[in-house]
Amino acid sequence: MQFHLNGFQAGDPELHPAGQTQLPIQPDAVDVLIVGSGPAGLVLAAQLACFPNILTRVVERRGGRLQLGQADGIACRTVEMFNAFGLAEKLLREAYWVNETAFWRPQADARQGIHRTGRVQDTEEGLSEFPHVIVNQARIQDYLLDSMLKSPQRLAPDYNLELTDVARDSHPTHPVLATLTHADGGQAVQVRARYLVGCDGARSKVRAAIGQQLRGDAANHAWGVMDVLAVTDFPDIRLKVAIQSASAGNMIIIPREGGHLVRMYVDLGEVTEHNRTAIKATRPEQLIAAAQRILHPYALDVKSIAWCSVYEVGQRLTDRFDDAVDGAGAAREPRVFIAGDACHTHSAKAGQGMNVSMQDAFNLGWKLAAVLQGRSPSSLLASYSQERQPVAQTLIGFDKEWSAMMGARPKDPLNPAAGGVDPAELQAYFVKAGRYTAGVATHYPPGPLTGQGTWQGLARGLVIGTRLHSAPVIRLADGRPMHLGHAATADGRWRLYAFADASGQALNALCHYLEHDPASPVRRFTAPGADLDSVLDVRAVYQQPHRELKVEQLPGLLLPRKGCFGLIDYEKAFAVDPASSIYQQRGIDAQQGVMVLVRPDQYIAHVLPLDGYRELEAFLQPVFIAQ
Template structure:
């Protein structure tokens, strides 16, 4: 939930931040580079690529006014027609941190159910529906699975950047030619990036570079990384089309496998448009695959062959392409050789298709790419702002490479299962349907679990909050805000602001004098200023929230300790929005997430909304030690 006016009332759109007085880097240097107008010569972070991964990173860094970020893209302008379209539940949760989830849900097609079609046992040359299931299991996320044009998603992110204090926007028409890293430690901007454009060449010197420049990434090549994996000989056509058809499930996500091949039907936003993923057979379609004579008309003919007895007539084609299924992966996602990890800080990172590729059918490519930079953005921001230890940057490759490997393994199995061609005598026509249901956590994007590291505890008191699994995303739940009785989701209070969050789940004593909650708050009042820069709001680095067991009518904000009523902004105004109670109109958050009512719990959540630790309310020293391994004490 957004807050504003803390530094004074001003008219106009409150979601547009006050602009900075002048552009430039954190050091105040603003060297202009010859070339595109406004292109600087230095940057804290240079992002190569203005696709989903690049713009999620740019949007997150735009929230840090003291971090100078530059985004460049080889295209001549913003993407107009998107390729990827499926937005997983976890990605919508992430967009909520930017305040953009509502726009996604309002504009997009919401995937509610999936239908499955297989050969009809009585007429094997025709297909029949074998079942319909919910697309996402109940309770997995408060957010839906959404289909929306990728170009629209990028527009939302650019709009977020434009509203930021820096009024940031990408530079287009720039092709990266070379990336050179000075490893001597003698430069504040050790990465030099040379880029070609219509006017010649330009060079930017950066503290960090992130290559989000696709499967043919020049950034990846420059740091000596390679995509390795399976090259596939299986081709698929994809079309966004307006069709006239008698296929009854054209407005449902549908997985169709007949004796003639497979089709995945993805309804698009707006009520009429539909995307078709059409399997091309290496025997039946050999001629057009061999001479590359594929056209939308030929793809429609293949679709009609697979859909019998149903037919479709394409009336308009919005976009179409052909791709080959393949799963490939880099061994690391940064420029540091494995033997030098202990002694060298990463300066160049790669994300998205630059370091892993997937098939399209499981809907993972774009979502995993954005999750990469969601993981990286807050880490870069914290190190650049001096609030976290530089070794934090090593955790990006460690965490995301492992996740990419798991998802590639899943994607390979999913693609094979989808393309299995049964005949009419298939003894188990519902096998793929069960597999889809069982693997729903992967396709929803919530199966990620980060392993122990400096930012994920190895020995949490997990029994105190069983539903907040350490290493998994913070699973939101309905609550009521104490101060104004507003029902909302607990996870939605977290913004993409780089702050760690301590959710203090009170025991039965609540905030009364002598309680465990009040004692912990007293401790935090002393401990947190040691990691909060002078002049910053008290919750800028660590944001403390509390969830009480009592009904919100039975507690007063006057009963709360000072840490839960922090004073902020130039007027020292009290922030009243830090404490929550169970929602009497919904399931109790303590029951939903398995929080111990007698002992309470501290749930430590990373800036990317993943649970880092679970501790008891009395474990002050253990909490201090965990945070001290990450955060830097202020002078």
């Protein structure tokens, strides 16, 4: 973490200096209006709050902060994202870590009981440096809200405001007109925005305003969910557990943070027109009784219920996530976007909903910032729906299959004709699907922000279109062991990681080109007077141990002078960790070296040779506006 750049700053270093421009408390004209303060809305707000010159407003119909949320699973990929916001440490300290998953099914010779048939590592070894964790949605939102209050904007939601209408007109700068109503029945207010983002849930009014619909079918299978404090002799109560009983239904157990609370997803069976009303009216004591039957012969004594609900499994998706097509079917520049549950809904079994929603917002946030700051053309915003809608479609396909398997009865080895799912097959599918549940399965295809794989062989483990898979390095200037990916923060900058060739000459030549050539992206796209790394943050990884390298011999690009005092940034150069070489871990060509270009949302945009200057220029030219 870097601070004191423009003068000594006493107190909390996470409290950024307030922006110089005093913004009105409730502005009626904004750059971005965010509707909804759920996980997607707050990730977007936290991203935009980093930029003091972007006027952002968040409106929420609730009266204040969420006290108890429904979602709880935080995928490894989401923790990686939270680390870029400086929130991972707090999250990991408080959360329950999902280390292992156990599988239980009926005994072959005693079908009325259950026994453990498998116990596997929850996340594949080496998939991420962070674990899969569990923490209440309300706490996730608290982290983001606190981060926003410490940002240059000192941003906080305006509560008790509900969106009632959205319209686009020909206004030259703020063509989106939103009508808001106070919850206390006060006079309606109107806000003009350059862009509006609907993060207002499955009943989204923003989605309706842009003519989109959630399409899909319910699976006609109901589950009850409850967070409980209980006493039990079930031995795996502090593990994630998938249970298949012979005739009482299935159940998923997920321990919660704090060491005592447990979430139970209880199978309530098939839903028909005849029983739907009765199932929706399932009482807490009925859920407890169902859980007790599934756990037999183990006892379950529920002492307290913190929260419970009943829902039907369903996966739905909109055709697009923006208003880039008007009511007459004509193409136009997108100005209104939807994210999260407003454009896709998932079951709770695969833990996708909240995680995918926050990744939507992370994808959109840096693009909005780049356009509003004049660093990128507005055409960049079309890539949001183009990238995220197919991701949601793929994850819904996985979610359907996984939910169907979890809702099926176990196959009886003594009566195979009765059908069902083989518990061994369920366990095998869980292991196979680990990349989806960890959140690292997203792979953007070649496009405007994702290059072709011509030089992929130079870094086989850093795959174009996937998130940067971090690995350990040693920071050269202070000898600090760290992960390379942790050098990046959610500040809207692109990263160029240059892995040195065997001699180091190609790396030195690259640094000289980037620093001095007028055609280089650093020179061409950085505004006059701005820090040299304000658009493209270049960092280098050397092959030698850090004690064999000399800071004073680094290229000038890796020791940039920054801020009002021209202080030197010593955190641009790294060496391999001798205990775990990043070159070997990520399949980097040690003879030739490689450039790895990474987008602000941590996804790899391109892999290029160290002398691929023109290819780098050609790729970035449509992304940025020359300064």
